[in-house]
Amino acid sequence: MALVTDTPQQQDSGRKVRGSASRNRARNGGPRVGSHIFLLILVIYFITPIWWLTVASTKDTAGLFGGSGGPLWFDSEFHFFSNLQGLFERQDGIYWRWLGNSFLYAISGGVGATILAVLAGYGFAKYNFRGRGAFFGILLGAVMVPLTALVIPTFVLLSSAGLVNTIWAVILPSLLSPFGVYLMRVFAQEAVPDELLDAARIDGAGEIRTFFQIALPLLRPAIVTVLLLSVVGTWNNFFLPLAVLSDPLLLPVTVGLNGWQALSNAGSGGEALWNLITTGAFISIIPLIIAFLSLQKYWQGGLSLGSLK
């Protein structure tokens, strides 16, 4: 690797190439000032709104409109805890109920979708059953069907089944994840060797035992990725709960906060809500950020699964 040290191009740009034993790709000798400035600008752009939200969650309404620190810095008064108290008091703490609903929908929808995707992906990858090609072809087409185009017919179907305005109206459609099945099949094909499965069968393991003891551990990186993607998908979903839920007590936090914003914009004494919206929004983004930061070594590798053919 270090053999290329003295090529003219490297000297032109004033960099020295160091060989890196662990990662052969490292051609990053000196500090790349231009690249780092570029990254700094990007980081500022991507992080400013979140910084703004963090700061805004510590202000009361007056501070939001014209506090001493301006929009991007803390006010002289610190109101985070009184805002939190406001969230507990407003409509008997309905905000926490919304947050709980979001967790319920995201976790049940996400875990359910992942279980279905693991089973189906493994089935597609490792069994040559009749109709496999046709079904998988339809599934690939379904990846391209816009799921929001299904919201209105799904609403009508659920309504005829009497399920509208129940938690099932959000959870059941969230179990559908054709892309998750696709990712899982691609991964299972690579990561679970047929020979290993055959060996387990020869040793007397049944199909279910082979799946749980041999295949499942090998599929773990893909499982974490599909789980994260489907949890995020359900947590983020706005159109579906907006359409199928009308009981305020069943709303997820996103739809609830959107309702507060509409209320505040309508005027008529709604101004008091701005500080609750910012604090509520701030609290609601913490769980997913923690999940992504703590699980990064899993999903970063997993996200490339679908693209590696």
Add this chain to the structure above:
Amino acid sequence: MATTTAPTSSHRAEAPHQVKHRPDRNYRRKQRWGWLFVAPFALIFLTFLILPLVYAFRMSLFTSTLATGNRFVGGDNYIKAFSDPIFLQGLGTVAKFALIMIPAQMLVALVAALVLDNLTTWASKFSRLMIFIPYAVPVVIGALMWGFLYSPRFGPASSIFGIFGLAAPEFLAQDNIFGSLVNIVTWQWAGYYMIIIYAALRGIDPGIYEAAVLDGASDRQIALRIKVPMISSSLVMVVIFALIGTLQFFTEPQVLRGVAQGAIPTSYTPNMYAFSLAFSYSQFNYASAISFALGIVVFVFSFFFLFLTRKQSGLK
């Protein structure tokens, strides 16, 4: 799959009555297992994808009025949709978004990924996470946040532009709302696409770069002539995601409608139009036709794009 030739399994352990396995029976048994694994997903797939599609299609062929009840009208709703100026304008709007928003997201994501791929400092690792973080923010919350940031009453724009002695643009005015929405979506999704592209870049064999350096290639040449072509299948996939998302544009304009008084009509995008037809005017039949027509448009565009890029995508 070598399943038929595999030695028959487990006859001692769990199926003593099936001692005489013939290969074809083993094969049949495995067929059944394949279907068993796929069945739970197939059930959800039928119930929440195929059935709504069929149902929407059927609904879109009828019209329902108080006077005449439910009446079969065939393709009339589709003729109405594709000659409905409101729907066509919505389609035009999302097409315009696709033409501007997708290249904007791709450019940010690709350049960021290429820069990050060349660096291995702690600063680059930190930057990578920070650029990705907006993906973890729910779309509604992102749109709410940007609504505040754009607001002349709350937002920092006036003080930031004030530093340069300029007046802040009115982000929420009719003329600027398009760009403001492009900015929100780019902020939200560029990091996610960047991570996918970055992961693909890390998968390239570094030996290729060494050969290129020996041949006298510059960093820029390596990036444009080697790295970009080698990750083209990931790029195609990312563009498809962005295309499907953009044509269904709903959440951001719906949320921003509240603060951008009058700049965003209820029929701004086809999805918003379908939503308001269904839930404000109870025109479920026509709303289904709009949804279905939009679904067809998205499918055709994605399929067409895949066809155009079939060499790059590696799909045949």
